[in-house]
Amino acid sequence: MSMLHTVNKSPFENSSVASCISMCAKSSSILFIEDAVISVMKSTKFAEMIESSLKDFKIYALKPDLEARGLSLNNVIEGVEIIEYEGFVDLTTEHDSVQSWL
Amino acid sequence: MSEEGIVKKFMYVNRKCPYGTIYALESLEVVLITAAFDQDVSLAFTDDGVYQLMKDQKTDGIGMKNFSSTYAALGDYEIKKIFIDKESLDERGLSISDLQELVWEDEDEDYAEKSSINLVSRAELSKIMSQQDVVMSF
Numbered sequence: 001m002s003m004l005h006t007v008n009k010s011p012f013e014n015s016s017v018a019s020c021i022s023m024c025a026k027s028s029s030i031l032f033i034e035d036a037v038i039s040v041m042k043s044t045k046f047a048e049m050i051e052s053s054l055k056d057f058k059i060y061a062l063k064p065d066l067e068a069r070g071l072s073l074n075n076v077i078e079g080v081e082i083i084e085y086e087g088f089v090d091l092t093t094e095h096d097s098v099q100s101w102l
Numbered sequence: 103m104s105e106e107g108i109v110k111k112f113m114y115v116n117r118k119c120p121y122g123t124i125y126a127l128e129s130l131e132v133v134l135i136t137a138a139f140d141q142d143v144s145l146a147f148t149d150d151g152v153y154q155l156m157k158d159q160k161t162d163g164i165g166m167k168n169f170s171s172t173y174a175a176l177g178d179y180e181i182k183k184i185f186i187d188k189e190s191l192d193e194r195g196l197s198i199s200d201l202q203e204l205v206w207e208d209e210d211e212d213y214a215e216k217s218s219i220n221l222v223s224r225a226e227l228s229k230i231m232s233q234q235d236v237v238m239s240f
Contacts, residue, residue, distance in 0.1 A: 010119055010150050012193070035122030035150070043195020064163025068121050070156030070170070070200075084163075 002027045004095035008034035008102070011046045016101040021053045029058040031083075031091060037065045040080045047077060054079045062088060110235040111142045116151035117239065120170070121161065126154045127169050129240035134172075137179035144183035144234075145176070146227055151240075152190045155201040170202070177206030182218045189224050 005024055011017040017032075017039050024030060030053075032039050039046055040061040050059065060081045066073060073082060083091070092098055114133050120126040137143050147155060154170070161168040176184070184204055191197060198221055207213040222230070231237060 008122070010122070012150050013118070035119040038119070038150070038153070038194070041195065045193050047195070065121075067160040067162075068164045068166065068168075069119060069153055070159040072158075 001025075001097070002029070002095045004028070004091050004098045005030045006098065006100045007032055007036040007039070008100070010035040011039045011044075017046065018049065020101045021049065021057075024053075024057055026056050029060065029091060029095065031060040031062065031088065032065075033062045033088075034065055035069075037061045037069065037071065040066075040076050041071055042075050042077050050077055050080070060087070060091065109140065109142050111144070111233065112136050112236045112238070113144045113146060113231060113234040115146045115148065115231070115237060115239045116154055117149040119150045119153045120159070121164060121166055125240040126151070127167075129238075130169060130172055132238070132240075133176070133181065134179060137176075137181050140180075143181050144185065144230070145181065146185045146187070146231070148187035148190050148224075148227065150190075152186060152194065152196060152201070155186070155204075157200060157202055173202055173204060176204060177218055180206070182206040182216070183220070184218045185220050185222050185227055185230060187224055187227055188221050191221075 005020050005028060007016050007020050009016045020030060039050055060083050063082045063084055114129055116129050118125045159168055159170040204218040205215040206218050208216050
């Protein structure tokens with residue numbers, strides 16, 4: 001069973017990102033949307049956690065949410081895949097289920 | 103006794119990212135209203151609030167109003183005290199050059215543009231906060 005996890009809150013605001021990563025099974029994927037896109041930026045205090053979790057999961061971030069917040073795509077952690085809304089739809093169909101971390 | 107002419111020190115503390123919640127935009131609206139009443143207004147950007155001032159925000163993709171250019175108008179409303187928490191920038195791997203430059207015009211010096219931005223430590227921000235009459239958190 002593969003699961004797509006979506007997170008929409010800043011990692012600085014609550015523990016959703018950390019909880020999601022700690023409970024995510026190996027065949028799963030994580031998609032960061034809305035304020036959670038901050039998680040995939042280089043040099044935040046969470047960068048190390050994201051980099052090490054890339055060994056176990058595929059990690060995606062929604063491009064329109066990065067752009068809205070003025071976050072440069074060049075400063076996204078290597079290995080994180082940047083996708084559009086169409087890619088979001090593809091991910092939901094490719095996985096067996098979706099869990100939204102609020 | 104008339105209440106005209108009473109000026110209080112108002113500080114607006116901005117702690118959230120733009121767009122994910124309505125707080126950043128609502129704060130900006132309230133700030134502009136307060137300024138219209140000739141009050142002593144200052145703004146603090148701390149925690150995720152520092153993202154509100156990021157340069158190059160492009161909101162076409164999320165279908166929301168890009169209100170980031172409104173911050174540049176604060177100087178015209180005589181809001182010239184903007185405090186940015188340096189520790190919050192550091193935790194996010196950001197520097198002051200990632201943020202918009204905000205200025206006000208000094209009419210006593212032939213409308214020379216002066217920076218409104220003050221980079222402060224949390225300890226300094228705490229001190230400035232304690233000197234306020236009213237603090238509103240968004």
